[in-house]
Amino acid sequence: MSRPRSRFLPTRRSLPFIILSTIFVLYKSIPSDISSRAPRLSSYLSSEDTFYPHPNAHAQYDSPISTRSAGDHGTFVETSAYDLPKLIKSKSTTKRQRSKRSEITEEGQEPQVIEEEGEDEVSGISDLRIAVLEHAGFHEEVVGAVLKTLTDIGANFTLYRDKFRWGYAEVLSSGMNYTTPPTMYSDGTFADAVSNGEIDVTIHISCDHEFWNWPRNVPAYEAMKNNQNMEVICMLHELENLSEKERNSWEVAAKQNRLTYLTLSKHVKNYLKNEVLKWSHSLKQLHWGKVDVEEFVPIFPVDASKLPDSEEVSVSQFFPKRAERIPSRLAILGNIQPWRRTYNPILSDLHAAIEADPAAWGYLPLSSEPNSTYISSNDDSRPPVTLHFIGSLAPTAELNIPDSMRDMVFIHSGLEYISFYRLLGSMDLVLPAFMGWTYLEKKLSSAIPAGVVSRVPVLGSELLLNAYQFLRDPSIVLHAPGLREIEAILLLRKGIDPYTNQPKSHHATSGTGVTKPLLPGKITYNIQTGEKKQLPLGMKKLNDDIPTKSIGSSSEEDWNDYHDRLYKANKEMMLELLEGLSRRIGDRKIKSMVVDVPPQEDKVETVVE
DSSP: OOOOOOTTSOOTTTHHHHHHHHHHHHHHHSOHHHHTHHHHHHHHHTSOOTTSOOGGGGGOOSOOOOOTTOOTTSSOOOOSTTOHHHHHSOOOHHHHHHHHHHHHHHHTOOOHHHHHHHHHHHHTTTTOOEEEEOOSSOOHHHHHHHHHHHHHTTOOEEEEOSOOSTTHHHHHHHHHOOOOOOBOSTTSHHHHHHHTTOOSEEEESSOSHHHHOSGGGHHHHHHHHHOTTOEEEEOOOOGGGOOHHHHHHTHHHHHTTOEEEEESSHHHHHHHHHHHHHHHHHHTOHHHHTOEEEEOOOOOOOOGGGSOOOSSOOOGGGOSOOSSOOOOEEEEESOBOTTTBOHHHHHHHHHHHHHHOGGGGTBOOOOSSTTOOOOBOOOTTSOOOEEEEESOBOTTOOOOOOGGGTTTEEEEOSOOHHHHHHHHHTOSEEOOOBOSSHHHHTOOOTHHHHHHHHTOOEEEOHHHHHHSTTOOTTSEEEOOTTOOHHHHHHHHHTTBOTTTOSBTTOOOOTTOOOEETTSOOOEEEOTTTOOEEEOOTTOEEOOTTSOOOOTTOOOHHHHHHHHHHHHHHHHHHHHHHHHHHHHHHHHHHHHHHHHHSOOOOOOOOOOOO
């Protein structure tokens, strides 16, 4: 005989309802921050960001340029699949306001609100007392770029440096109307200002240990270490020599959470960030893991066409530059040392190419006379190729220049900056000619931003583009991986794209468009079919409806637009960096005030009876 069911036990019909109710109660009892993550992530992924473009953006094939510290819709865009911080980091209200302001400006709406927001932005850093320190007498180009950016954002800064070399002050005056002389460093003015608490942030241009570890720098160095309220923005240049000495140099600032590293290209940033994380991991020190590494593009305005000729440089016949030129004037920049760049291999390749087909290079066949040299064919459709080595010539440099080429190879050494930029601006291509991998993995080559500043495109493969990700059309001419520089130049002179191996006037046909590594991955849409396709990161699909632009053809408008994007990128980065440091300084002051306030003694009231 079965036992009677208790009336308190649930029936089969009510059991599902009870289970669902229990689950609902448990779900509501979970902390709200966990349950709220999904909608926040969903709204972020659905936002109109560069990674998820609006369908109507199919025609916008010119990518904005950027680093990690950019506005939501602003100038920066990460081009690496591994830039996860860009994808997951929170977006501040200030950045959203800047993004909105950029959109309004592009649409041509009234900029009344923009001006008000601009004032609010500057007010966040207007009270900062900034020192730009370059004590070693090097890196003028970086100094110029920093001065340009700080001027653009209206910062309050003082440049500490004894003097400029090689007439660089004339470049600043000509390009950006900057005429303020630097404040002396070697007389102790900077060290005194730091010791007296007169500086909030120091942008340390030549921060490497090898530049800093000199006896005359001890007072300034000790003052910077002892001032616990001053932020240090440290710019490293010689990362191929990164060592324990470099880490120890600013260990104190890192422990006190007042150190930021600023690099000059994406590949340098990635390398240094990885090394800093290694320090944190191997030493089991949390403070190194908190040190930020940012990126800055070292460019500033120079108009080579308006610079004067000199006794060393007479190139007026090459200005104004035509939008389309057959590449004939080729430049290799830097210290002229064969162990630094592939001078001799390029000379050998060019010699062999001219011997095989002198007409293709603008020359007549070599005469059989003794000691003869190649002579120009005077064909305007094929101007003669000339090779220019621009830089400091090392006394021990051994350049293997064939006798037959001695009239087409020129060495320009010991130039003033004005003559340097005037000469470089007359060139058609800059050849990086890197020897080894250092300039692609650990170090910036100053030749790359010099080409950008002078409006001369750099010839390179995807290796160069992956390292120097600020390069975009018109600043780079791509060639296929594995192609020699001279082979690529010969194709260009024949009107063939050295990356696609197709005529440069080729029109992309529907369904067979050419891809080039110039833009971050995005979704493209076909208007007729509505079909969408995700392009790989780093690949650009040439528009089926628009003829491809001739290789090497760039108007002044193209260069102006490209430079404006870079200047805006630097401005956004510097503003966000300085605003963050300003908040950090403010928090530090508040904490120090709390510590300095003496505790009040408890008062004992005496009761008189």
